[in-house]
Amino acid sequence: MSKLPLSSLFFFSFFLFLSIPLKVISQEINTERTLLLNLKQQLGNPSSLASWNDSSSPCNWPEINCTADSVTQLHLSNKNISVSIPPTTCDLKNLTFLNLSYNYITGEFPTVLYNCSKLQVLDLSQNLFVGPVPDDVYRLSTLTYFNIGANNFSGNLPPSIGRLSKLQTLFTHQNLFNGTFPKEIGNLSNLEELGLAYNEFVPMKIPHEFGQLRKLKYFWMIQTNLIGEIPEFFNNFSSLEHLNLAQNNFVGTIPSQLLLLKNLTKLYLYKNNLTGEIPRPIEALGLVEFDLSENNLNGSIPEDFSRLQSLVFFNIFSNHFTGELPPGLHRLPNLTTIRVFQNKLTGVLAPEFGLHSNLEEFDVSENQFSGQLPENLCAAGVLTGLVAHTNNLSGQVPESLGNCSTLRTFQLQNNKFSGEIPQALWTTFNLSALMLSNNSFSGKLPSHQLSWNLSRVEISDNKFSGEIPVEIATWSNLVVFKASNNLFSGKFPKEITNLSRLITLLLDGNDLSGELPSEIVSWRSLDTLNLSSNKLSGKIPAVIGTLPDLLNLDLSENEFSGEIPPEIGTLSPRLTFLNLSSNRLTGKIPIQLENLAFEKSFLNNPDLCADDPVIALPSCSYKPHEPKKSSSKYVAIVAACLAFLVILSTLFIVREYRRKKRRHCLATWKLTSFQRLNFTEGNILSNLTENNLIGSGGSGKVYRILINRSGESVAVKKICNAKKLDCKLEKEFLAEVEILGNIRHSNIVKLLCCISSEDSKLLVYEYMENQSLDKWLYGNKRRSMSEMGSVRRAFLDWPTRLQIAVGAAQGLCYLHHDCPTPIIHRDVKSSNILLDSEFKAKIADFGLAKMLSRHATTHTMSVVAGSFGYLAPEYAHATKVNAKVDVYSFGVVLLELVTGREANRADENMSLVEWAWQNFSRKRPIVEMLDPEITEATHLDEMIVAYKIGMVCTRASPATRPSMKEVLHVLQMIMERKELEVTLA
Template identity: 35%
Template sequence: MLAAGYAISGQLGPEIAHLAHLQTLNLSKNNFSGVIPLELSNCTLLESLDLSDNDFTREIPRSLKNLQNLKVLRFDSNSLSGEIPDGLFEIPHLETIYLNHNNFNGSIPSNIGNLTNVSKLWLNNNLLSGTIPHSITNCQKLGSLDLSYNAFSGGLPPGVGNCSSLYELAIVHSNLTGNIPSSFGLLDKLSHLDLSENRLSGRIPPELGNCKSLTELMLYTNQLEGEIPIELGMLSELQNLQLFENRLTGEIPISIWKIQSLRYVHLYNNSLSGKLPLELTHLKHLKMISLFTNKFFGVIPQSLGVNSSLELLDLMYNQFTSQIPPNLCFRKRLRVLNLGNNHFHGRIPSDVGKCPTLQRMRLEHNNLLGVLPEFLDNPNLAYINMTGNNISGKIPSSLGNCTNLTSIDLSMNKLGGSIPPELGNLVNLTRLSLAHNHLQGCLPPHLSTWKKLDTFDVGFNSLNCSIPSSLGNLTSLSTLVLEENRFTGGIPPFLSKLDRLSLLRMGGNLLAGEIPSSIGTLKNLRYGLDLRSNGLIGHIPRELGYLSSLQSLDISSNSLTGSLDVLNGMQALLEVNISYNGFTGSIPEKLMVLAKRYPSSFLGNPGLCVNCPLSDGLNCVGNSNFRPCAGSSSGGKKLNKSEIAMMALGLSLGVFLLLGFACVFLLCRRKQHEVLGREPMDDDEPLLNQIMEATENLNDRYIVGKGAHGAVFKAELGPTNVFAVKKLQFSDHEDGSRSMIREIQIIENARHRNLVKVEDYWFRKDYGLILYRYMENGNLHDVLYATNQQRKLEWSVRYKISVGTAHGLAYLHHDCDPPILHRDIKPQNILLDSEMEPRISDFGIAKLLDQSSASGTSISVSGTLGYIAPENAYMTVRGKESDVYSYGVVLLELMTKRKPSDSSFMEEVDIVGWVRSIWSETQDISAIVDSSLMEETVDSNIAEQIIGVLLIALRCTEKEPSSRPTMRDVVKQLQDVNPPQNSRYSKV
């Protein structure tokens, strides 16, 4: 009975039992639903049963084991569930079993070895678990076995080589562990082997070289290690070799490059090394070769493109040198050319640009120079990335003929001239980045054709004229960056048409006039609005307050006036900079948190003040940068002039009296500090009593950390009131009291989101207490090295810690007056809150860098071994550069998860010397970073960020202090390596 593909629906009824003489039943590719009827087992003469590609549900009836004449059983592509009945594997004549693409669970029946006649067994794409039964090795006639996409435990049966008829074996993404059995070498008929996306370990068995029929060998995305066996070169029929994303080392055996049948070679994301041999150029059938993210070096053979059918060449993230050879497009088949992040130099061969089949070209972050090749003969080109080179000259107008282009990144070069209007022909563009060049002139008016453009970045050039109205037609834009140019005119009102904008940066131009109210209609603005350093005037329009999702606002260095009340409703703001304008009035309540964290972002507005109501003085605490608003604590009727005058006179007298009392009090307190270094603790203070009660009078079992001068206790006063109490011993440590006083003096006046905040403090005869908010994630040292640490420290978290710590140090060095040197930056002094936001702590040996000490030295050495700058080895040079060095060491620790004096380093070599040596020799990030980050480096954007942070760390740890960047520079450089929009690397 054949009724396949007739779109029959409904259920298969029990009446099927009446077809007692039925030998073939094929109802595949219909719309049957419901269960497989039990009565089907009465059709005992059935030899072929095919119910595939329907919607049958529930379990397979166990009674089907009665179909003892069955040879073909196909239930694939249904919605069957439950366990596979072991009775099926007792049907003696079964040759083909397709149960794939269902929802079967449980284990493969252990009696699978009874299927001595089965030649095809597909159980892939189910929910099977347990181990693969060893009895499967009894299936001597088994030719095609597919167990992929299940969730097995354990590894491959060691005796799998006994299945001597196997020609196809696929167990992909099935959680396999252990080694690949050497018995695979017995499978001389095997042509297709795919064990990819598992957790297989150990070495690739050399016995695989005996599988002379292999045409496809796919072992990618495992944990295989060691060298590629030379015996694989004996696979004379091999066409497809995919070993990428493992831990393979050493050189690729020459014997492999002599396999003339090779078409696809994908070995990327390993630690392979060596040069590309000339034998590679003799592979006439080679279509694709991907070797990116390895340690290959040397030159690309000159004749690589001459004798091959090469379509894809990806050598990114290696150490190739010399020039890009010509003739890569000799056969005019090349579609993808990825050579980025190497050390290529010289000019880009002109024929590369003229390859008519080329679709993607990545040459970023090399040392390429000269001019861009003409792209006139390249209509298929869809993707260009040449950022981070030394390419000069003009952007060729012929680029406008590549009408299939979707992404262009020519940023960070030395391109000059104007943007050619022919680029307006690129109607498929989604991303255009020309930032950090020397472009001049106006933006061409022919931009309205870019209907698909998502990102437009021309920042940091010398473009001028007014912003053309044609930009208003780019309605798909989410990122618009025009900053640091010379654009004139006003902020164009047509920006309101760009309702998908999430980032708008126009700072550092010559824009004038008022901020148009129409910007308030950009409801999707989320990541940032930057209008800084222009000539803007007037008030902030009230419509700006409608940007409820905006996280970052920078309108600093303009001539804006009026009130900040508009910003009070912007709930999502995490960063705001309104400095150096003419704003007046009180800082809105919602901005007070940001004003406390980033006071420098509010400076330069002498008319600003903070409210200090009598009922709640918290708004003024720690805000010595701002004056209190006049009459902020009064509330009643409006005063007349005489009343105001009398009040002013009274206030003046009161202020003088208070100042007098304050001076006497401070002089007495200073004298007491100078003589005793301490003052008595008030035992009647409620908060102190609560602290002592919560810690049972500072019982040792509440200790969460210890330092040089004492211990830190955890005090829980309630679900939201958890504190850390730092107890500093005075009696056993002569410097204890001085350290405490120094810490309080410094940290009380330094307020920043990335610095710890002193909540309160008390002195006693033998010790003092400093009260901080408790940091839920402890310190960075424990997060990195604690043996019981279960949280994986992703790169995004490490980057966040790097940036936050840099912000905190930049504040100490550049926003405090006088500047503050921490002098003991290390992971133990970087605390992490519940969101892994860092807080710099422990200012016990910090110094105020006033004019008298700016160039002074001291014989005493402060800091911790391993973090002390070289110039401080024998005497302390009081400069910010020493903090920068310590910060650089912390960055290296964050990336490597190694301590400054790790035992794996060579004798007399610290982390700085070790990293610098490896990087200079190999330029290989995988040899440096923490192994737990390796999976993330598959994403080329993350790999680029890690390399960028590594280079910053190396600059911070330069031996010569004058060669180190300032912490302000570090913050800027960290932001540059993690732009809001990154191009995603996609494999073709």
């Protein structure tokens, strides 16, 4: 064998020396690939990780980042992972970055990650973790970024978080923390971002130790139950860019130097109890969003705002500011939103408003502004909301606003405007609300086609004249038409009966004549009709009595003749107001109207009569006196005495029987408690009387029972049968007890105890002061508001409705994703969403709920359960359903909240879902389908997004519907006022 030359040997040795580390690196990659493939298998082999295979380097996989040919980062966000984090994750020895956000991981805090010795970034947000954050979380000592937001962690935040000394970012927002947050967070001297928002901590002040966080750029503690004054130490946070302390309970003034922070771009202090003036001078020239709304601030608005060239949102509404708007505010180039309503501002609105920026929302209502309306508000062509009502504005409406095609709402009511409305305004395509009442506008309604998008027209108390044109029929989506106290004349237009969506029609105080057409039968949704003080004649159409939702009817001071149609009598159970006075009506009034509720409804009709003397009308028949018969009188007295004795004896016997029965019943009742109780079964059983009855349903009656002198009440649901409890009701009872007895969630109604006997079952719940959601949405159509418990307002505004939607979604999200055994409710509807005194929503009525096994995706139902209008379409053809049936039903509730329409009768014979999807197929603008009672420019975008969520939830295919977790996330983002786009396709 020949020997190698020395030079060749040297080259071979050098090559061998170089190849050694290469082999080591190759072995390390192979080892990590094996680890990752095992990890993929432990994660359930999600299809989203299809690129992970044994034939390629992990460094080339989309979810992996490598440094020096070693895996350092795992990007596993939104991978549909639902299993616990495998301990082998930390076998990746160089792992510094782990993102597991937007998955479905359950269980308690993953302490297995303590073994990841080099971990710097950990994102566990948007999952389903529960329980407390452990005290030994400090073992993640290398972390610089820690995000556990949007989970279901509860209890206290442990002080040991303050030992994570390298942290630069800490987010714990949107959890169920109900304890305290630690002052030790102030020890995190490197912290730049801190977000504890949307947690129900016990009322706390911001610890003074937080003043040590001098590097903070982002401080987010909206809705965290903070109290006291806003600390002055914020003045020292020179790096602060974003400060959000909104929706807390702060008192006192704004820190004197807060607006001197030059890096500050976003400041949110709305919905607190702050007083005093806005501190000046303002040196935060980079401010983009500024919101101090809904406080008790006063004084004038500093002129320094005119220097904020980056300002986009300027919200100071619902305060007590005085004086004029800053003189240069209209020149700011980036300003899109001005909301200064509900203050005491004066002066003239600068005519250049809108000329120098892309103005979208302009709300100066409920102030004391004078002068004319700026003519350049829509100069950029993007103005959607012009709200200037309740001021002292005068002059004419600028012609330029008539050509503003983007306008959705136009509100100038309660001012001193005059002249004619620009003709183009009546036909503006996107306009849905035109509100001009209580001014001095004149002219006629246009005789050409009007905007079919309009849903609300209010022009009362003006000087509009002439006939109401036949073109009014083109307002096909009109819901509210208020035109009282104008100068309209001519015949009552038959074409107005084409407006089948009308809910409110006010034409009183005009000079209309002629007869009412029988076609008014098309007003199936009408609840208020006022045609008083006109010259209408003929008979009152009988079809008025067939209008199913009519609550208020005023036809007084006209020239109607003939008899009152008997059909109007059938309206009496639901009529809250009726006035037929000052007409020429004759004959007997319908017998149903002969009661004190209508005693002033028929005045000044000389030829009307009644049989009941409580109505101030002549008697319809003469009844001659019969001769007195003394013998009959004595016989009657004797009979009455005997009857009295019989009744007295009977009452005594019944009382003794009830005493014995009650003693026997108390012995046979069994009480099973789930909470600490401050009442006994005797308190409950003795008060199950008709006087305490508040509702009834297919499975029993519901009582409100007072349990102590302080006014505390409970709700008792009684399920009983004449004999032994039948099988179906027994199952419903056991289902509620099994589920509610083990549930602890703030958005699930609390079951206090159950009381059972051989033939009756009682479920005792916490009492919900504001009863059920459906009574608030439709109670004014179904019953008087006096029947609705502790009512604070006659309707629900949009922020309250959104709060209810989020609360209900949180309850369902808990049932579907966080319970040890997932639960399908199966009967989600507005009547099963209860509201406490603060309008916090709680899911109720689990009689139809079924338990699901942890690993099952479907559950076989023996019968179709639920309520019409809320049933998912798969119920009709499948015996197996999953949690998506609740998503569908929740989508219906969301559509109810946004549209104000009932689930099972939105339009003629269509359900709400059918109605919504039909309008979508016809490409009808969503803004026209929103509830006109709450269609305000300030919340329009939020309502549109919520409407789209409702549509997505009610898709026909269960697979295309989102999970409740996804729905909740989007709704919470709406509450944060984040811009969202939801696609319906």
